């Protein structure tokens with residue numbers, strides 16, 4: 209059912225954020241998981257269909273006469289990924305990125321670069337999708353409600369919002385004020401990470417073996433924070449003091465491991481200030497204090 213009042217409000221919106229703000233004004237009450245198909249039908253998506261997964265798990269077909277669209281997704285796509293694919297295509301549809309048919313690859317659905325027109329369009333569709341499925345104010349309240357940071361929170365977020373773990377991790381990393389990183393590993397091998405903006409550059413490369421302590425971690429281990437060697441994980445510039453790094457790991461029986469790395473930003477700032485103070489107060493070698 210097309211919502212004309214909503215469509216009128218969306219007509220002047222040119223960015224994912226203005227679209228999402230207008231949509232949230234129409235439906236301000238938190239209701240999760242967000243009904244992404246209902247949203248799509250309100251704004252002009254006439255139907256949904258299955259397609260073969262030929263490397264492009266989702267597509268958008270626009271009828272230029274009626275300006276309505278059909279969103280396709282690969283048959284057998286798990287529900288969280290199907291929801292994300294629909295939200296992504298809805299982003300293309302509302303942002304007016306293209307006027308014919310479009311197929312998006314797995315890489316497009318994770319694009320976060322903006323150095324070409326194509327990548328920028330994909331990145332904007334992803335920003336829209338994340339914001340539609342996990343509206344910022346609801347997401348922030350939900351995460352605060354979970355309490356003290358834990359590696360187990362990601363599964364709770366994914367379940368609440370009906371999204372995959374990597375999509376939940378990306379949103380968390382984008383919105384958090386904390387200095388942390390989610391890392392995904394399988395069978396003892398690091399695969400990819402979702403670091404927060406303020407987190408130092410990672411030194412560990414995709415395909416690298418995890419540090420020994422994590423290779424020995426078992427599904428039945430108690431989840432607890434443990435100190436980690438910064439040199440195993442992050443790039444520490446020569447001559448600088450490495451930050452104190454802590455980690456939690458959740459190991460699954462299928463060989464999947466989720467790791468949360470955390471740095472206490474406030475403690476690091478205090479340590480930096482103290483180091484600076486100590487350096488300026490200590491007498492310089494070979495120089496007498498002037499009188």
Ligand SMILES: [Zn+2]
Nearest residue numbers: 312316330333
């Ligand atoms: Zn796309």
